[in-house]
Amino acid sequence: MNLFDFSLQINGFPIRRAKLFLDNIQKLNEEEFKNYIETAKKDILSHHLKENQFYKSFAKNVNINDWLNVPVMTKRDLQQPLKQRLSNKYNAKNVYVNKTSGSSGDPFIFAKDKFCHALTWAVIQNRFGWFGLNFNTSKQARFYGIPLDKKGYYKERLKDFFSNRIRFSVFNLGDSEFENVFHSFINTKFKYINGYTSPIVQFAKFLQKKEIVLTNVCPTLEYCFVTSEMLFEEDKVLMQEQFGVPVINEYGASELDLIAFDNPENEWQINNETLLVEILDEQNNVLPFGKEGRVVITSLYNKAHPFIRYDIGDVGVLSEKSTLKKPILETLIGRTNDIAILPSGKKAAGLTFYYITKSIIEDDGHIKEFVIEQLKIDTFKINYSGEIAISNDKKAKIITAMENYLEKGLHIIFKKQDTIQRSKSGKLKQFISLMK
Structure with missing residues (x-):
């Protein structure tokens, strides 16, 4: 039974419809895709100008046919009560609600409508599928945080069960804890590692010290996926040597979606199916491929909450090899507040x-x-x-x-x-x- 998809579907997130919708976008040719992006931009802008009082006030006198004059928003623009930012017909009970980690210094609560959240999972599953992995059947070794309050803790553990994963603590990175992690790999047929970069690097260093290659004790292991923190080349090399598998880099934001993901050709491919990613200068001009600037993103399908030309707080460069249908993130320099x-x-x-x-x-x-x-x-x-x-x-x-x-x-x-x-x-x- 596909427990992961079932858990989404039963909680009101239409994952089957989202996967079909994503598949239809990916089948578009270059010219069709250009028209698709232009239409999606106008549709989401028109929706929020009509249905969202907060956005009407924020983007006064905007012309839906003049995208370059649509104002850029930041987290600080959104730091007001959630109910004041929701579109008409949406409330805290009929949307997906979560909170950013605050790693940029500006944490806040956000919302997605249920189809938008299902699309997020459709994109994530699609990207992992590039490497033959299935969230319903492939066993995951998960290096993530977990809430320490009782309700939050058991909620995440239940998610782990439905997601076919075993979670390891990232709050205790001592050798004794890594010994327990190591024995889990001996006794479990893990297909892939997934989690924050730094604790996974520390696990690789632990294995290096013990002169162990992980696939020698866990031969079912095929990939390691890292996210949420900077991946340095020397750390990538270390992990690949000690795990015996390729390391795949993910870049995302909880309030938006998966933003970029290493593809099988070792390119950091942008998610442009559900997002519009722009690189802007300090005057909000769109920069050409190859130029460094602020990463500004539009969520094309979040009708509950506006993320339109949203400055995520990062600095990056799109590769000169990019096309409209296949943009490539060449580098991610870091956060603008760093x-x-x-x-x-x-x-x-x-x-x-x-x-x-x-x-x-x-x-x-x-x-x-x-x-x-x-x-x-x-x-x-x-x-x-x-x-x-x-x-x-x-x-x-x-x-x-x-x-x-x-x-x-x-x-x-x-x-x-x-x-x-x-x-x-x-x-x-x-x-x-x-x-x-």
Whole structure:
């Protein structure tokens, strides 16, 4: 029995209709697809201008035939009571309601109508299907967070049962916990790993230390899918070596949909069936393929809640190989709020610090995880966990590297901790600016 699809259907999410709808979109040729996108844009804009009081007020005097003048919205525009943002005929009881993790610093509650949420799952299942995996039958090893309150905990465990998956804690990444995870792989015919990048990387490091390749003890394992956090190339190589399977990268946002997914040709393919993804400059002009800018997304089928030209808070580049029907995400630079402002006025992506530090302090395997905080304009703190403290020699190398890549005169503090604090969802944020 297809328990996963059944659980969606019985909860009012029409997954069968959504899969058929998605299939019809994917069958369109290039010219038909162009007309489809133009029609879908106008339809969702017209709907919210007519049926949503919040959006009418937000997008005053908008012409549905002039897409480039449709205003860009952010999470902060949406941080007001949900009932004020819902379209006519929708309420908290007839929509799917959830809350973002707040990893961007701006958490909020959002809603999707039930067909839109079913479409989300149709797209996800379609992408996993590229690799021969089925949510109803393929056993998943899941590295995700879980609510700690009793109701939320058992709700997620029930979802795990219907989704044919075993969930592992991302809040305890010690060796004793990983021993238990390892034995689960010995005793369970897992088809794939799925979850947050950082805990899966830590599991790979645990296996590396024990000189174990996971497929030697779990030969049914075929793929590893990572999401929600940055995937660094050296971590991808490590995971592929220790798991013995390819690593697939996913990029999504809970309030929207799956945004991009590695395809079998190793391209990060954008979901343009249910989303419109644009790359904009600071003046909200659409940038050509190959140019870096803000990732702005329209949800084409969410009639309950408007996400129209929604600035997700990320910076990215669409490949010059992209077409309208097959856009490719070349790079995802990071979040716009993860920018370090230096004493000279120079700006640097927060992940620059992470890259510099990572290349120096992880080469001997003693450091497990670390995050970097900007405390003041000239002061950065490196919080790390590991078996031993970072040596003075390595500290000097990190400071020198930061001066070479960025500028001189920066004050660097090193703080060894037993564990690195994660968000409530279990995600790890690699760079945090505490500057106002």
